[in-house]
Amino acid sequence: MKVVALVSGGKDSCYAMMRCIHYGHEIVALANLMPLDDSVDELDSYMYQTVGHQIITSYAECMGIPLFRRRIRGSTRHAHLSYSITPGDEVEDMFILLSEIKQYFPFINAVSSGAIASDYQRLRVESVCSRLGLVSLAYLWKQDQTLLLDEMIEKGIVAIIIKVAAMGLVPAKHLGKELADLQPHLLQMKEFCGINVCGEGGEYETLTLDCPLFKNARIVLDKFQILLHSPDSIAPVGILHPIAFHLEYKKDISSLRGAGGNIDGCSDKMGCVHVVEGSSTDSCIVRCQSSHPVPDNYSYEHLRLCISTTKRDVFSVGCWIEGPSLGLPEDLTAVLWRIESLLRTEGFDWVDVLYIHLYISDMKHFALANEVYVKFITEKKCSLGVPSRSTIELPLKQVGYGHAYVEVLVASDRSKRVLHVQSISCWAPSCIGPYSQATLDKEVLYMAGQLGLDPPTMELCAGGLVAELVQALENSEAIANCFNSSLASAILIVVYCSAYLQSSERYKIQQMITDFLKQKVSEMQTACICSAFDPIFLYVLAPDLPKGALVEVKPVLHIPENSEESVETNLHQDHDKKPHDRVLEYARWHDSCCQNYIVSEKICAVLVSVTKDVAADICGKNLQNAQGFEANGFVKDMKTIVKFCINLLDKILVENNFSWEDLKSLRVYFTTDLSTTADVLSLTISEVLGEFAEVGKRVQVNEPIFNLIPVLGSGGSSFMDDLITCELFASKL
Numbered sequence: 001m002k003v004v005a006l007v008s009g010g011k012d013s014c015y016a017m018m019r020c021i022h023y024g025h026e027i028v029a030l031a032n033l034m035p036l037d038d039s040v041d042e043l044d045s046y047m048y049q050t051v052g053h054q055i056i057t058s059y060a061e062c063m064g065i066p067l068f069r070r071r072i073r074g075s076t077r078h079a080h081l082s083y084s085i086t087p088g089d090e091v092e093d094m095f096i097l098l099s100e101i102k103q104y105f106p107f108i109n110a111v112s113s114g115a116i117a118s119d120y121q122r123l124r125v126e127s128v129c130s131r132l133g134l135v136s137l138a139y140l141w142k143q144d145q146t147l148l149l150d151e152m153i154e155k156g157i158v159a160i161i162i163k164v165a166a167m168g169l170v171p172a173k174h175l176g177k178e179l180a181d182l183q184p185h186l187l188q189m190k191e192f193c194g195i196n197v198c199g200e201g202g203e204y205e206t207l208t209l210d211c212p213l214f215k216n217a218r219i220v221l222d223k224f225q226i227l228l229h230s231p232d233s234i235a236p237v238g239i240l241h242p243i244a245f246h247l248e249y250k251k252d253i254s255s256l257r258g259a260g261g262n263i264d265g266c267s268d269k270m271g272c273v274h275v276v277e278g279s280s281t282d283s284c285i286v287r288c289q290s291s292h293p294v295p296d297n298y299s300y301e302h303l304r305l306c307i308s309t310t311k312r313d314v315f316s317v318g319c320w321i322e323g324p325s326l327g328l329p330e331d332l333t334a335v336l337w338r339i340e341s342l343l344r345t346e347g348f349d350w351v352d353v354l355y356i357h358l359y360i361s362d363m364k365h366f367a368l369a370n371e372v373y374v375k376f377i378t379e380k381k382c383s384l385g386v387p388s389r390s391t392i393e394l395p396l397k398q399v400g401y402g403h404a405y406v407e408v409l410v411a412s413d414r415s416k417r418v419l420h421v422q423s424i425s426c427w428a429p430s431c432i433g434p435y436s437q438a439t440l441d442k443e444v445l446y447m448a449g450q451l452g453l454d455p456p457t458m459e460l461c462a463g464g465l466v467a468e469l470v471q472a473l474e475n476s477e478a479i480a481n482c483f484n485s486s487l488a489s490a491i492l493i494v495v496y497c498s499a500y501l502q503s504s505e506r507y508k509i510q511q512m513i514t515d516f517l518k519q520k521v522s523e524m525q526t527a528c529i530c531s532a533f534d535p536i537f538l539y540v541l542a543p544d545l546p547k548g549a550l551v552e553v554k555p556v557l558h559i560p561e562n563s564e565e566s567v568e569t570n571l572h573q574d575h576d577k578k579p580h581d582r583v584l585e586y587a588r589w590h591d592s593c594c595q596n597y598i599v600s601e602k603i604c605a606v607l608v609s610v611t612k613d614v615a616a617d618i619c620g621k622n623l624q625n626a627q628g629f630e631a632n633g634f635v636k637d638m639k640t641i642v643k644f645c646i647n648l649l650d651k652i653l654v655e656n657n658f659s660w661e662d663l664k665s666l667r668v669y670f671t672t673d674l675s676t677t678a679d680v681l682s683l684t685i686s687e688v689l690g691e692f693a694e695v696g697k698r699v700q701v702n703e704p705i706f707n708l709i710p711v712l713g714s715g716g717s718s719f720m721d722d723l724i725t726c727e728l729f730a731s732k733l
Helices: 011-022 059-063 090-104 119-132 145-154 179-193 328-345 363-376 464-481 503-526 588-593 612-619 634-655 678-694
Strands: 002-006 026-035 067-072 110-112 135-137 158-164 204-210 217-230 237-249 273-277 285-289 303-307 314-321 353-360 388-393 404-411 417-419 438-441 444-447 490-498 536-542 551-558 567-569 594-599 603-611 663-671 707-711 713-715 722-731
Touching: 002 011, 002 090, 011 026, 011 110, 011 145, 011 204, 026 059, 026 090, 059 217, 067 090, 090 119, 110 119, 119 135, 145 179, 158 179, 303 328, 314 328, 328 353, 328 363, 328 404, 353 363, 353 438, 363 388, 388 536, 388 551, 404 663, 444 464, 464 503, 464 551, 490 503, 490 603, 503 536, 536 594, 536 603, 536 707, 588 603, 594 634, 603 612, 603 634, 612 634, 634 678, 634 722, 663 678, 663 713, 678 707, 713 722
Parallel strands: 002 026, 002 110, 026 067, 067 273, 110 135, 314 663, 353 388, 490 536, 663 707
Antiparallel strands: 158 204, 158 237, 204 217, 217 237, 273 285, 303 314, 314 404, 353 404, 417 438, 438 444, 444 551, 490 551, 536 713, 567 594, 594 603, 603 722, 663 722
């Protein structure tokens, strides 16, 4: 049978699992009940051992099996031996936990528990199993405790004493001792005062640090504290409170993938942790954690999550730190962990990700960021090909974002085509690491950020900006050619410019790119290949780029199945038409703030740029610089500017028969010159979107639908002088 094992961390639940395997069953998931408050070591419970709960999260990685946990919200409300359903009782927490596990793994048909002598515990497990149609497995039930203890030690269970509450057991002397070392004393105490040698009378509790089930790693307790609960002279009660521990791997970690067996629905074979929360069955949700637990200093409240749409065919997710920041490795681990949690909750995994934007606070830590990245995104996890990726440095810390910010684009149908060439050649730069050159999904090609790298040497081209930009464009063109396309078919070209560029150099970029693309269009026309060249251009000024590059090009292409597709760009039919409930009066000059790329009934891409001059006109003020907004009522002015942007985006969507439900991504770039934190701007945008929802717009505001990106500068031109730039991508594909 497929078994979910109830684990407390003690020797009994571990040995019960070993017995299950001995009798031919397969352990496919672990289940644990933990205190509502992490600072509490022990609950007054007849059902659950909670001392040492801080370490249980490691069992997933040690065994390579997913661990599901739930906080104990109930108490002992039904104290009779035979149990009947009682709302608010702690047994209902077990029912909710196992219910969620069964939904996650519907093939599970049995539950293992380590009950030896307690009818109270056994009957309650049996009651829950009966309600869920599961079989209760209690292979230790009524076993001779002396023989059982000997078997556990002989079979390789390494456990320490973490609680004592019996005559002959002294906290200062016996807590932290290994069970094998204490066995002679326990047998002596059995003869002297009749204690249960397996602790079934509550005499002691244990924590398993190693056993044959721990194929991947053993737990090493580095530091602990002895807490005396009762200084009784005859039977003092004390517990061991873990303070620090680590895992000692039994072999090279890279060889452990797949150690947990083939478990449907959980692609991380190293094991994962799922926290089931909620006060009732109806409100329960499952949050999944990778085998790299989120650092204790973070919580869900510290990890801001934005989702582009409630439609789950193609959607984007952005995550960043709001709160205490520990450093790049910790921040990036927490962010990737949180995204992985959401993906798995929604039935996705890294294999479903099309594209990843990786933003870090300091490019000097680029190698360190990659070390963390490869712990989550690997080729083994991405059977259809690893996602394409771009990486830049952004001023994250200045706006309270911590050291790492990640965006992912996800698709549900797994029909993507991935180009992942790792060989060094004269063709285009190889991909060193778990990311691909390009990913094609539903006629849209998402290309990795391209630097001016010379393919055969993988070094930046000498000669400064001109050489680098030309090479970056040539590299992009080579990749597009692999999909029988060209940069002339671009929907959007994002150009990341390094802050190390001189101002005079930035102004050359736009003309150089335009000349390059015109040449490609001419070549295609000569070859009698039709092309509509008029992509959206977005320029972003970043503090630094990988390898110290001066420029990075990130194209998005349309590759139609039908070569006769009609494309409309930067054109507005019926300028005077106003969508319903227009908040701001429309003026013809507003069109100069927009770029758009429309493929009828398929794609709607829009860029709205708000420069200082435009902002001043919108707000009716003569402002000389961005800082002037704060001195003249920043919040009110910013709300007016945001309304302007959302109105224009909505106008173009409506005019082209798109809705907000078609949204795949919405990025709002804002300059750090605004002297504001991201949360203030985020609240303003959310408020405006909320007002749209109230007047009948189709904006989903029950969760954030935009990613807020701090930059040194951005805009539709290489001047990059916008206060705010909005980049929207909607699709019916």
